[in-house]
Amino acid sequence: MEVTAAVDRVDPERWRATPPAERLRLLRLVRANIDRHFDELTSADCRAKGIDPADPADAHQVGTSIQRVLVPMAANVSAAIDLYEGLVRDRPLQPLAVTPAGDGRFDVRVSPRGKDRLLNSDRTDLLRVVGEPRRVDPYAKPGGIVAVLGAGNVASSFEMIRALFVDSCVVVHKPHHLNEDADRVWEKVLQPLVDVHAASFCPAAEGPALTRDPRLSKIYFTGGTASAKAIMEATDTELVSECGGNNPCVVVPGDRPWTEREIRHQALQIATIVTISGGSICGRTQTLVTSRHWPQRRQFLDAITVALRDLTPGSSTGYPGVDKTFEAFRDAYPGGRLIQPVDDRPASQVMVIEDVGTQGFALDHEAFCQVMSEVALDVAPDAGTFLPAAAEFANENLLGTLAATILIDEDTKKAHAATVDRAVTDLRYGAIGVNTMPPMIWTNPYLIWGGNEEGREFVSGRGNFGNLLGYENAEKSIVVSGFTSPGHLLMTNKRDWLDLSTRFARYAVRPTWPRLSALALAATRGLFRRAGRPDASRRGRRATT
Structure with missing residues (x-):
């Protein structure tokens, strides 16, 4: 669908008027579709990265593909379901704690919650806000049309969920050319949102035309600093961007x-x-x-x-x-x-x-x-x-x-x-x-992900993604875990990494007790293997440095 038709198709006023119960129904349909297309999404990402799922030597890279393409979107959909279940019951999700952090700042503890507390019992996830914590309900936001420009390294534009269910905006998504195969699968996954004119898709080559469309309210972008600057030079539409760094x-x-x-x-x-x-x-x-x-x-x-x-x-x-x-x-x-x-x-x-x-x-x-x-x-x-x-x-x-x-x-x-x-x-x-790596923050929809360079040279981007609870003036995310936490990502065995990644992704899609048990079993098996002998596929071989 070319850009004009893609933007024509979405209906921001209809989406803003869609009640919480209907949005919740749509989220559950999307969740079911992620489960249904799990293997297809994995295969598409592997093809794009030159990974052979049938080759045992590639097992760990298949696992990484699963974490890359499935977990971010699945985690955001599951969290949005929790958010809207609260809205439907007229019992909005609440922070777990709010404590002063000095200098007029507050730390809002947002997770882990629910079953995740069993997985991450030694972890504390905080949102640092400047000034008194203030939240904005999705239905109190003005809505509009957001263009989501997909990243090249990750075929999982979870920013769409933020735009739709946190900001109450409709979305036009443009994939990165490296991930067009996976994006075609995501179109099938998100078809319930397409059917109600909340989402549409356009080809990768249509990026310049999309970003210049005057009907856009915002552009969400993940990619290089130079590309972000080029977009800002070509349009006056606000760019929310994440661009990396050292x-x-x-x-x-x-x-x-x-x-x-x-x-x-x-x-x-x-x-x-x-x-x-x-x-x-x-x-x-x-x-x-x-x-x-x-x-x-x-x-x-x-x-x-x-x-x-x-x-x-x-x-x-x-x-x-x-x-x-x-x-x-x-x-x-x-x-x-x-x-x-x-x-x-x-x-x-x-x-x-x-x-x-x-x-x-x-x-x-x-x-x-x-x-x-x-x-x-x-x-x-x-x-x-x-x-x-x-x-x-x-x-x-x-x-x-x-x-x-x-x-x-x-x-x-x-x-x-x-x-x-x-x-x-x-x-x-x-x-x-603190004692954990930042990608654990990236996949957490309750936290924010983006640069912190207010008033500084543009490098890592402006604005942020995530922030499921809708806090204003969010400054940074802070995650504290144990020094040798069992929840840390340690890749030491190819098959174990694939198994852990698969079970983690399945749990992220649908966090049920059986899936939690399967994930815990995979994690425990990996811990015992690390404590014992090295991976047999690598034993007895050396490499030069």
Whole structure:
């Protein structure tokens, strides 16, 4: 459907007048359709990424496809169902707690809730708002027409659910050309919304025409900074955008030595987030920030090398243009080490650049591929001194404001609680993970996802997505979990990763007790396997670095 017809088809006034019970009925139909087209969506995403679902060597990448294409939309639909069930009963969803955070800010605890509390019992999900927390009901919003421009790395435009059910807007969706196959499946999934003139679709090539249509109220965009700037230059329509950046992971020296188990766990968590999807995800950690004087720094960096080389299956880098980016980093840092994962997967090398200094190419550029650098600050290895310095360094020297991580052991976090709280406040990022990685925030519809650069140069975008409860003045998302939480993403076995991903996605689609039990069983099996022998598909082989 060409752009004019696609915009003609949607009816914003009809959608605003659609009562909660009818919207809830439509959401349940969409949920059933996601279940029905689960395998078809996975196959479409695998084709786009060059992954063979029938090849055991690709099992982990199939699992990543499932998490990438299904979980974001499924989680948003399920949360929207909870929201509208509350509206229908005249008992709106409420925050779990609201606490002052200082400086005129408040932390609104939004999740986990329901059955998710059993999965994430050690996690706290907070929405930081500026000023007194104020919510706007979906039916109090003006509505309008939103163009949702799909991302190239993820074929799951969950921003459509935000526009439709949180902002009460109708949607015209344009896929990225890399994901047109998956988008055709999503059209079938969302057909109930098409039937009531709440959603329509147009071809990937129609992007420029769509963004210039004067009937649009907003444009939702996920992609590169240059593309976002080009859209803003071509139209006066408000652009809500998420554009990535160079995301730091601040490794806080402990008041006590980390155990070997703790070091291995954190190394695996970092190796997983650095390599998943071949590095082509916006929230991935790119830069480790350490203390040069931390006695365990060498041990920690060596553990990451082992995790990348011997313990984490290789993931191919295939996003267009990242091969050139990878070479640009190699040219800038000829001394950087190339680590080949032990399964010898093509295009899976990881470049690790230690001690890159406090200025330069590695800090000023987003990799979006399997490159990881380390900045060793010349700062004392104690939390009270190091953490404020690391936060200031990240704010002033790294590209973008999308996401940051703080890794700190439980004893040190407890002893320096005020310092940690201050760092979370001071870090000018839209998503802060304390002992967890930012993609856990991206998939949570109760939180927000986007840059935090009010009044700064445009890099990571403007505005945000998510915010299911409709809070005004949301500044950032904060997720705090246990230091070695069983809920962390640790990819160490191909088949286990596929099994866990499948069961997690099925649970996200329909969070029932049987599906929760199946997910818990898969997670437990993975924990036991990590504690035992290595993956048999990789045992006995080595790779050069």
